[in-house]
Amino acid sequence: MTAGRPAQVTEFADRVLDVVDAIPPGRVMSYGDIAEYLGQGGPRQVGRVMALWGGGVPWWRVIHADGSFLAGHEREALARYQREGTPLRPLGGAGYRVDMRQARWAPAASP
DNA sequence: GTGCTGACACAGG
DNA sequence: ACCTGTGCCAGCA
Numbered sequence: 407m408t409a410g411r412p413a414q415v416t417e418f419a420d421r422v423l424d425v426v427d428a429i430p431p432g433r434v435m436s437y438g439d440i441a442e443y444l445g446q447g448g449p450r451q452v453g454r455v456m457a458l459w460g461g462g463v464p465w466w467r468v469i470h471a472d473g474s475f476l477a478g479h480e481r482e483a484l485a486r487y488q489r490e491g492t493p494l495r496p497l498g499g500a501g502y503r504v505d506m507r508q509a510r511w512a513p514a515a516s517p
Numbered sequence: 518g519t520g521c522t523g524a525c526a527c528a529g530g
Numbered sequence: 531a532c533c534t535g536t537g538c539c540a541g542c543a
Binding site for chain 1: 523524525526527
Binding site: 498 | 538539
């Protein structure tokens with residue numbers, strides 16, 4: 407059993423957290439990708455799980471489908487990405503976004 | 518049971 | 531690249 411996580415967590419939430427925790431450095435997954443991989447719920451449900459218990463997993467590796475960072479933690483996330491070597495793609499002048507073409511990852515899909 | 522809200526995704530302007 | 535509207539699903543008043 408996974409220690410450190412609240413027992414109140416539903417099986418779905420536990421599964422989401424497990425997937426997020428399995429994301430290797432330099433890689434990311436979108437909310438929709440996780441939901442689609444699990445085959446249940448939806449992006450919003452994944453977002454809910456992260457909002458509640460995301461503090462126990464690498465939340466910065468879970469971003470929007472377009473590669474944009476988590477609002478309110480952009481600075482923190484960017485620092486993590488640069489440290490982990492996550493494929494970033496500079497915007498026109500200011501701001502960065504994760505290059506989903508490279509950074510997108512799936513548990514069973516090992517390159 | 519009904520309605521609103523939310524760490525989203527997608528299409529259109 | 532940005533903002534707005536609509537759709538999806540689960541939790542809560």
